[in-house]
Structure formats: C-alpha cells, structure tokens
Amino acid sequence: MATLEQLIPIKPKPSKGWDVERIRKDFPVLRQTVNGRPLVYLDNAASSQVPVMVIERGAQYIEQEHSNIHRGVHYLSMKATTAYEGAREKVKRFINARESKECIFVRGATEGINLVMHGYGRKFIGAGDEIIISAMEHHSNIVPWQMLCEEKNARLRVIPMNDAGELLMDEYDALLNEKTKFVAVTHVSNALGTVNPVKEIIERAHKYGVPVLIDGAQSAPHMRVDVQDLDCDFFAFSGHKMFAPTGSGIVYGKAALLEKMNPFQGGGDMIKSVTFEKTIYADLPNKFEAGTPAIASQIGLGAAIDYLSIIGREKAAAYEHELLVYATERLSAIEGVRIIGTAREKIGVLSFVIDDIHPHDIGTILDQAGIAIRAGHHCAQPVMKRFNVPATARASFAFYNTKEEIDTLATAIEQVIEVFG
C-alpha cells in the first residue's frame, strides 16, 4: 500500500482556509435530495458539476450575445467572436501554451485525440510503423490508434504496468525504437487514479524524434498543467470534467505540427478560399474548426477556468488530495474492501471492489442512499482485465466534496456488505 502522504504529485500546501461550505454554495446541483437523502456526488471523474459563475456566463451569452462567430460584420457576431476567442486566450494561459492558435476547440478529449489521429496519424504513419500507448488508457486513447493501425498496417505497442497500477518505464524503453512514430499516453488514469511520469515519457520519446500526445482528461481539472514545461506535442482535455458544460474541450498542439497536419473535418470556417478545383485551408486554429462550434459551451469553459483561478487551483488540488487520503483510510479499513490502483503518485480517483459483491449492486445500493459513484469498467476494459476484475466501483472527488460525504459513503458500503452478508 502506498504511503498516503505521497499520493499527489503537486506539493500539497495545507488546505487550511478551504471553506468547502462556501464553495458548495456555488454549485446549485448539490442542493438536492436523491431518494430522500442529500445528494453525495462522487462521480466527478465521469463528469463534474458546473458552478453558478459558468452557468451565468453561458446564459448571458445566450441571452445577450448569441450569434455566429467569425463571419458577421454586425454587432452580435462581433460580441460572440470576442467572447469565443476570449475563452481561447484563457485556455492558452491555463495550460501555458505559447500561442492561443495552438488551442483547438473540440467537443472533448475524445474528439481531440481523433483529430490528432486523423490529422497527424493518417498523414505521417505508415506500414510497419509503431505506435505506443499504455496499459491504462481509456478506450478513447486506444480505439483511434487501433483504427489507424488497421488502416495503415501499423503496429500498436502497449507499455505494461505493475500490480499497483504504475507504468513499467524499463518496458517503455524497450518498446521505443526506430519504428516508433507516435506515443499516446494518459496523464492520469481514470480507472486507477495513477499519475504517470509523462514528462519523462515525453523526453524519452523525443530522443527518437517521436511526438507524444497526452490525454489530459483527468489531469487538467485537478492539477497544474504546463504544456511547455512538459514539452508534449499534443494535449487533449474535456470541459465537462472541469466544471464546464458538455461539448467543450481542447486539443493543444505545437504550432509547427498543427501546421503540417491534414485538417480534421471539412466545411465552413476552416477555409481561406474554395473553388471546385481547389480549397485553401484557413490558418490555425480555424483550419481544425469546421462548422459552427459549441460556442456557449466553450465560453463556459473559459468561465470555468476563471472560476478555478478565483478559488485557487493549487488550494483546490491540496484539498482534493486530503479527501483522497481520508477516503483511502476510511475504505481500506472496511473488511472485504480492496482498493484497485495503489500507485504512489495518485489523484482524485478511488477504485475498489468488495469480495463477492458486483460493483453494479454496490452502485444501486449506494444510489438508494443518495450517493452517486461509477460502477463498471470505466471505458478501460484492458485495465479491468489486468487486475482480473470484471468491473470496479469508483468514487472520484472534487473540491466541493466533504469528509462527511466520505463518511456517508463508508457507512453505505458497510450496509452493502450487510445486505449481501
């Protein structure tokens, strides 16, 4: 078992002064009862809740600024464009990109990864080439690469992990070779909570001149991300996992790579000129943003970034770390509960199984107590296979959760064990 103090990669500052009750007031959805009990929302790794500030920003756009972007000369279109491009600026600062044009708006991490697969992979990867992913990827960072390998007759290689859920870096070294043409690895495992040493993974790939995509769906909401410091070539994340509406998200790419890639989808807004003989594509970022995007959602993502900076990302992360440590202590003390994923570097996610009780039964009984957790394979079937479990139950935390909620969870788990006796 990992020592609890070592679970988070960000040096946790003491979370003293974290007024969780005040924070909770920002999230209207939390003020409800489910099955007669106060809602305990512990499914943040699947989708997180949206604060008033983000809701109001989206509503303001719809009420007062809605129009199509980039093409109108009229007042509203200019307002909409300003707000939309303003959100892109916020994203740029959030991940410390060099330029805002490196931040492409997408529907979420899945679309971002697919964009890179189509734009980069289909252009630059061919027969006999190798793509490296890891054993703990979400299906969204497996399936696109499999599709590419099938199309191009390339080969998918997988970095294995140990029983704690940590990648075996020596095995990664052994996989890297002249045939390696791409590496795609998750920053934080959605099923295990493991924080991967992505900086090192990137550095080693770059020795072979290989670009690296980081799936940041679980990291961006809960830890500081600096794409220049990581030196990643691509970084994808979803807005709906970081307190923004669904339909928002980003794929970051280094400008030089984005420039030489093929576009993703064709259509309006991604062109400079169109004739029946030839189309000249627009410059970044528009080249990758065909059609009218989810304007309100992306503006909401910008507002969510503002919200995170107001409450303090590092303070929020330190508090979430405390929650994880507390939940790990509480749950591992219950007889019959086994935690899946005990990496030394871990954030936000607590996956567990109970002897002889299927996670779906756990999920249903917890729901009756008003507790929302995820039960299933978490879109990571190879991870389930690796740990020889059909599924797990997963509690995942955000800075608006409380220790009392974790107590409620622990009590309900004891009840589950009682029911199944």
Added chain:
Amino acid sequence: MSELSELYQAVILDHNKKPRNFHKLETANHTAEGFNPLCGDQLTVYLQLEDDTVKDISFEGHGCAIWKASASMMTQAVKGKSKQEAELLFNEFHRMVTGQFDEETEPNQLGRLTIFAGVREFPVRVKCATLSWHTMHAALNNQELVSTE
C-alpha cells in the same frame, strides 16, 4: 430503502450466493453467448434440447447479483419445458420487468419469477435481469451471440 429491499429480496440474494445450474453442460446441443457491453456482464447458456423439450440447461459467466439470480432462476424455470413454453415465459418475464405487464392482475406462468417485478423500478438494471433470458432465447433459436443495448 423499501424499493431496495424489493430488489434485493432474500431469494435473489440466495441465488446470487448459491446459483443453480451454474456450470458447463457437456451434453448441450445448443449454446449461445450473451454480452452487456455497457457493464461487461457476460454469460454462456448451454441447452440440451430434445424433441423440442429443454431436457437440461445451465449457464456460466460473470455479472451482478440480479444477473446471477435471474440466470439461476431462469434455468430452473425453463428446465423440462417445451420450446414454446420457454418462449412464453421469456415473453412474460420481459414484459414484467419492463413494466408492460402486471403480474398481479394478468394471468401468467411466472410463478416465483415474479420476485423480479421490483427490477422495473430500477430501469438501468433491467438488462441485468433479462440478459440470461435473451441468451436462452438465442440458444433456442440457434443464434450464437446476443448483445443487450
């Protein structure tokens, strides 16, 4: 938690702990495999069909308590029945757990299977209760693979 005790009744918990006919059937002449891709439940139904009668039936696989108890009781209910009777039971069971059928007022052959009526209060769990039945139906009709939505 009254709906919950409706779902996890003692009989269901008992079948979960001690599933009946939970093994491979060497004498099977019809088999089918069922998947629930959303939650990963999986089972194989083995059927020994003779002169249109289910002479023997068994199952293997993994899933939740509702899944296991339902599969266990399905094998008990279907064993010895004719193909037509088994199909009728499947139809009644399916309509009961999806709330299209009131087992208390309408005549039926469900017997003890009515303890699964509570599943209809838990829409996301309906597929757990019906997977084994869909798979049994597939085995009867020589389909090899079924997948619930």
